[in-house]
Amino acid sequence: MNMRIHHIGYLVKKMEKAAAEFEKLGYVVTQETVSDDYRKVDICFMEKDGYLIELVCPKSKDSVVYEYLVKRGSSPYHICYETDAFEEDLNSLLDRRYVICSERHEAPALGGRDVCFLIHPYLGMIELLESEGS
Numbered sequence: 278m279n280m281r282i283h284h285i286g287y288l289v290k291k292m293e294k295a296a297a298e299f300e301k302l303g304y305v306v307t308q309e310t311v312s313d314d315y316r317k318v319d320i321c322f323m324e325k326d327g328y329l330i331e332l333v334c335p336k337s338k339d340s341v342v343y344e345y346l347v348k349r350g351s352s353p354y355h356i357c358y359e360t361d362a363f364e365e366d367l368n369s370l371l372d373r374r375y376v377i378c379s380e381r382h383e384a385p386a387l388g389g390r391d392v393c394f395l396i397h398p399y400l401g402m403i404e405l406l407e408s409e410g411s
């Protein structure tokens with residue numbers, strides 16, 4: 278496996294208010310809000326101390342993450358791993374009881390790179406992201 282941590286996905290109820298609070302903690306916006314119509318969310322990226330967080334805010338009740346937000350409130354909900362060998366690592370994860378919960382698709386907030394979301398019974402949700410240029 279060649280999976281490197283890329284970002285932590287963080288669900289928020291209100292994008293602007295959440296981003297303003299993260300800024301007070303020293304986070305800096307690295308990418309302004311982009312709309313992801315596949316997942317029906319707004320996404321923005323912020324960074325602090327080398328850690329990248331992805332603020333994810335559902336735009337409607339049929340967004341795939343709306344239920345998570347209702348159940349958990351604003352909170353981190355996935356770690357994203359970047360890989361140079363997307364297919365190989367995806368198959369390896371599927372062999373180890375990870376189940377796809379959101380099929381492979383292009384992520385507008387990540388330059389159109391492919392992502393896939395998986396869930397493991399002991400580990401919760403992860404995101405797999407193809408590396409730039411792979």
Ligand code: NI
Nearest residue numbers: 286331357404
């Ligand atoms: Ni993510």
